[in-house]
Amino acid sequence: MIMRILCRSQILGFFFAGIVLNQLGIIRNLTDVKVLSEWGILFLLFEMGLELSLARLKALAKFAFGMGLTQVVLSTLAFTAFELPPNGAVGTRILEFLFHSRSDLVNIRSIDEAVVIGAALSLSSSAFVLQLLAEKGELPTRFGSATLGILLLQDIAVVPLLVILPVLESQVSE
Structure with missing residues (x-):
């Protein structure tokens, strides 16, 4: 209130x-x-x-596979690059400085870890963003449609991440 x-x-x-x-x-x-x-x-x-219809989902496809895919790939690459090289990344040093973290908790040990963390950081909270767009009345606008398309692709992109994580975890434990 x-x-x-x-x-x-x-x-x-x-x-x-x-x-x-x-x-x-x-x-x-x-x-x-x-x-x-x-x-x-x-x-x-x-x-x-x-609130979504099949026609609206079809219209969102161009945003999802155009802008959404581009955003996820470029953001993943940028965040991954920020976390390299393993065992001495710039991102690790910044986290240690800002949060006084122990390096063993924030240190990226492999390129695989850097890619997974980079991909996770490239995603947004659909629930949070959609609620904000609804409150502002932006969902029916072109901007709202583009944002919704990007968020839908991001939600789909979570699935490969969830598949990759157990594989990477089993490789680390071996």
Whole structure:
């Protein structure tokens, strides 16, 4: 409600409320929070799916496979390059400096790790972006369509990442 009065997104309000509740130690059972948040995202995406027609999905294909594929590939390459060379990446040094992290927690050990992390960083939160677009009335616009197309491709791009992760993990453990 405060965010609505301030003419800001309710999503940001929920985000900041979560930070405050966490810092105050009010919510202790994080498993329940995780389940609740997953249901919230599912319902939000379900609502957005109800608003899509097959004709609109066809129209979004040009955005998804044109701009979306380009965005994912170029962002993955950029983030991957930022994480190379293994065991001494610029990105690792920046994280260590900014967050005073231990190098063993943030150090990229292989090119495979750099690519997976780069691909993950190239993706956006569909739930967050779609809610913001809906609040601003941008979904039916050309900008909203382009954004939705890109987000759909990003959601599809998660599948290969989820397939690759167990393979990489088994290679590391051997």
